[in-house]
Amino acid sequence: TINQKDQNTLDKFKEWMKNNNIFLNEKLDIKYLDNFGLSIVSNSKIQKNEKLIHVPSQVMMSQQGISKHIPKEIKEIVNQLGISKTNEQAIYLMYSKLNNLSFWNAYTNILPQSFSTTLFFIEKELDELQASPLKQYTIQRKNSIDYHYDNIFSKLSKVLDEFKKPEYTKDLFYWALSCVWSRSFSLSSNDGGMIPLADIFNAEANPEKSKVSVKSTEVDGLHYSAAEDIEKDEQVYTPYGVYKPLSSSQMLMDYGFVFEKGSKADHVILKVPGFRESEDNYDIKRQILERNQITSDEYPLDMVSIQSLDTLPKDLMMYVRVKNLATEEMSRAKSHFLNPKTKHTSMSNRNEKSSLRFLCTIIKKQLSTYPTTYHEDSELLKQTNTFNQENAIKIRMIEKKILETFYDNLMKLREKYNNNKE
Numbered sequence: 001t002i003n004q005k006d007q008n009t010l011d012k013f014k015e016w017m018k019n020n021n022i023f024l025n026e027k028l029d030i031k032y033l034d035n036f037g038l039s040i041v042s043n044s045k046i047q048k049n050e051k052l053i054h055v056p057s058q059v060m061m062s063q064q065g066i067s068k069h070i071p072k073e074i075k076e077i078v079n080q081l082g083i084s085k086t087n088e089q090a091i092y093l094m095y096s097k098l099n100n101l102s103f104w105n106a107y108t109n110i111l112p113q114s115f116s117t118t119l120f121f122i123e124k125e126l127d128e129l130q131a132s133p134l135k136q137y138t139i140q141r142k143n144s145i146d147y148h149y150d151n152i153f154s155k156l157s158k159v160l161d162e163f164k165k166p167e168y169t170k171d172l173f174y175w176a177l178s179c180v181w182s183r184s185f186s187l188s189s190n191d192g193g194m195i196p197l198a199d200i201f202n203a204e205a206n207p208e209k210s211k212v213s214v215k216s217t218e219v220d221g222l223h224y225s226a227a228e229d230i231e232k233d234e235q236v237y238t239p240y241g242v243y244k245p246l247s248s249s250q251m252l253m254d255y256g257f258v259f260e261k262g263s264k265a266d267h268v269i270l271k272v273p274g275f276r277e278s279e280d281n282y283d284i285k286r287q288i289l290e291r292n293q294i295t296s297d298e299y300p301l302d303m304v305s306i307q308s309l310d311t312l313p314k315d316l317m318m319y320v321r322v323k324n325l326a327t328e329e330m331s332r333a334k335s336h337f338l339n340p341k342t343k344h345t346s347m348s349n350r351n352e353k354s355s356l357r358f359l360c361t362i363i364k365k366q367l368s369t370y371p372t373t374y375h376e377d378s379e380l381l382k383q384t385n386t387f388n389q390e391n392a393i394k395i396r397m398i399e400k401k402i403l404e405t406f407y408d409n410l411m412k413l414r415e416k417y418n419n420n421k422e
């Protein structure tokens with residue numbers, strides 16, 4: 001259901017689309033759906049290859065549109081100050097929202113007023129992320145926005161009267177950036193921005209299943225057509241993160257929701273301990289790793305990589321094997337770990353067993369930084385009644401699931417080793 005005020009803004013947006021030659025197939029409606037917000041839904045059957053939408057380049061907030069519709073003095077100062085593309089889009093959105101006569105005003109009025117991204121989580125909800133790095137990323141993002149807001153608007157307000165208006169608040173900057181992160185498009189390596197109408201399509205969990213085929217050119221703008229027949233009353237989705245699949249963590253940070261089945265890009269960062277100078281054979285171990293350019297103490301793991309020792313990041317396995325060398329193995333270690341033919345293989349049964357035990361210890365340690373287990377979380381999830389809390393629990397569960405499965409796989413391997421006596 002949509003209230004009268006929202007219906008009026010939507011009607012004004014549709015009129016604005018018409019006046020600016022933005023095409024929406026008559027068989028498609030812009031509707032408000034619970035859990036999705038504005039959505040695109042068909043009102044009758046659409047045949048494969050039928051045109052769905054067309055948005056001309058000049059109405060996009062990309063290079064062409066900006067040069068046409070943003071006042072010259074604003075563009076100039078934004079360029080002079082060397083403001084980033086994302087912050088630039090945010091400034092134009094704020095300007096458009098605050099000026100009734102500006103070109104994109106009708107468009108900014110249909111943009112969401114609130115977001116379920118982690119940026120707007122209250123402290124209690126952020127705490128639900130437990131040890132997930134998403135909590136830290138969110139805090140960093142907030143600090144960065146605060147810094148940029150102070151920096152940018154103190155300068156803009158000195159130069160242009162427009163930016164002296166008290167309505168250019170930090171809250172509005174948060175709103176504008178959230179619109180950019182959840183809806184802007186990249187059109188080429190150096191152009192992109194907000195695209196009215198195209199940004200009303202919601203995300204399809206499985207990008208291969210999207211029934212929309214996308215074509216965009218600088219001259220002609222953006223075209224969507226039906227890649228397959230679309231049934232009556234069907235919601236039409238587009239794939240998000242086409243070039244690079246987004247993890248659930250990134251989805252929650254930028255879009256404010258996570259897919260039921262998670263994402264192919266889901267991962268956890270395994271943190272491994274560094275070396276202490278007092279450690280036995282410190283010098284040789286460090287030397288071997290440095291000569292192999294292994295310097296990181298963080299390794300991303302996903303559900304695929306934890307399936308076997310061969311699928312794990314090669315650097316991680318070498319780090320673990322070298323870290324667990326015994327003094328009597330040092331004489332052989334260099335020739336083994338510096339030889340391209342052998343360096344990614346097990347050096348001895350003893351070293352391999354010790355390495356697996358070590359991996360189990362660090363996984364357990366990392367799991368212990370989360371106050372609850374995966375199993376406990378799945379129970380907690382059933383009792384949860386707020387959207388944000390639910391999403392936070394899902395994120396920490398994804399990370400725990402990878403770590404716990406990795407641990408179980410290693411325990412099975414260790415058992416095999418113990419039964420296979422040398």
Ligand SMILES: C[S@@+](CC[C@H](N)C(=O)[O-])C[C@H]1O[C@@H](n2cnc3c(N)ncnc32)[C@H](O)[C@@H]1O
Pocket residue numbers: 035036037038039110111112182183199200201202203204205254255256257
């Ligand atoms: C590009 S906009 C799509 C239009 C948006 N629904 C609106 O109200 O304007 C992206 C936002 O839509 C919502 N969204 C998109 N796909 C979704 C999905 N599969 N499930 C739930 N929400 C989704 C999220 O709030 C996301 O940040």
